[in-house]
Amino acid sequence: MSASASPEGLAAETPAAGGGLGVSVAGSPAGPWRQALRRLRRDGTSLEAGIVLLVVLVACLAAPLYASLVSQTDPFRSNLSGKIIIGGKRVAVMQPSTEGRGLGVTPIGPTWRGPYLLGSDAQGRDVAARLLYGGRNSLMIAGSATALCLILAAIIGVTTGFLGGGVDMVLSRILEVLWAFPVYLLAISLSIVLITKPIIIGSITLGSGSLLLPIVIIGLIYVPYVARPVRGQVLALRNSEFVLASVGLGMPTWRILMRDILPNVSTTLIVYIPLMMALNITTESALSFLSVGVQPPDASWGTIILDGQGLLYTRPAVSVAPGLAIVITVLALNLLGDGVRDALDPRARLQR
């Protein structure tokens, strides 16, 4: 989870990170993609950001391993009467409070060793283990929401831009309204309605207990932000000579869309991937902090910050640690986003 890797570590992990990026960027082996990938690899900052992201991802995926081997407690069960051994002495997880009048109990602070590395939360659960489990949910929700958002935005942007006419008119008006709608208010309205009474579509239940709820909501609210630029690009492509030539040759519409439009739009979409991921992680944490995102017993970085709110002055690590995790991840995503944009659009680089 640390941002500063040793030089040896950097050198050792470089090929792995390069391979990881290759999978995500090289959709087709055509020339421009290769070039972009090469530019991205040569960009030191992007490479470092990629490595940081990889470390965060691996650490979060290893959460069950950490919980069973290092922290040795169940991070989802409260452990108010638990005792751990530090330096040969048995220490209670919930200790008599030393603040104020000495009433009540305070969870144990960071021990800086195996169990309770970052201390415990108000229910005696290991914060470090919860941080990794929460990270899994945060990353999974942000990733799925990004995929959902980009797919919907591509479909809407391409159909409205290419077909034009009545469909474009209606969808563009709807997008205009959603564009002006403050995203958090839209997300809050959707969440609160679905949390109070879930809706059931076939076998899928969209309700408070499901991680699908934040995914769908976060995926939906940013669609206008991506669909609008995509539509603009498709409108310009529609009147470009190579598309007009395809139309003149009598190519079927689906073929034009697949062969001429989509490859050109895909660069725009790829540039949005890291930026939307960053935005979605922040949005998820904010919604969870407002208690309308991920619902307990599930954890995410946002819910852990919320858990730590009551302990802010006595045990700040509970809130500070997940926040730092968010800052590191989002910062790396933003840096990678800059790199991807520069790699795919050499003109953007010239301006800087």
Add this chain to the structure above:
Amino acid sequence: MIAVIVPRIAQMLFVMFGISVVVFLIFFATPGADPSARIAGRNATPETLEAVRKDFGLDRPLPVQYALLMKRLFVTADLTSFANRGQRVIPQIMDAAPITLALVLGAAVLWVVGALVLGVVAAASRDTILDKGLMALALIGVSMPVFWFGEVMNLLSQSRLHDTILFSWVPSLGYKPLSDGFAPWFKTLIIPWFTLAVLYIGIYARVLRANLVETYHEDFIRTARAKGLGPLRIMLRHALRPSLIPFVTMFGLDFGALVGGAALLTEVVFGLNGIGRLTYVALQSLDLPVILATVMYASFFVVAANALVDIAYVGLDPRVRSGG
């Protein structure tokens, strides 16, 4: 000028209508459950459900329900809460609005000034350590969740560093009205303003720096240099002005995002009883009429503010003005 303003206002009204329909549909026509059960809150009795049904006209067709809701929100303003029985919703919003406004406007001033200074300094010292350091700071500012940054500020100013000279002036959390005097009011708001502004200072400093660097490649800057103008004059009079145009356009949109998003979180963290905290408290008790009303009022405010910025922009930009 009028040819620009009238369509913009028409568009604003259309968007307001659209948003009200979307909110109405979310709250009253989401499939799967009886909306009265949602509105009544937790563990409602059958009598309460019946009262909700009558109150919102839920047995009548959707367009009638919509009209009824709009009337109760904006005309008679007598929407009542069911979780807090009989509590009028609109007066609560009216009491909370000035606090949100004070928070948002102060933050906006700090944000614009901060971004201008940071962007200009970074562009003027392009490719030096100073530039790189400032841009790194700006990116960190962009990457921080605002509520978390607020908590860290609280941790430092209320607890860990409260006894040092740096933060000993910080009053306890909460809002003090302007009628209690200017100094207490100002002191309670400094840290929330700063917290809220940090994110946007980061975004805008980055954009402004990129615009300035791009403008520096233009011919008229070379001309100005060839004329022998000083670097300060070139920067402030010739480069900054055209670079500000996208800045102003973005400001209109982001001001709305600020009101509907970051400000809400900031109010929660700093215990300011504005519209954001009202919404937050209502979320905890599942008080849907309050959420419905705050969402509707805040969105309308945002849309109106956007339109106002656009119209002001028309007044500022001579090209648009003469074109219209």
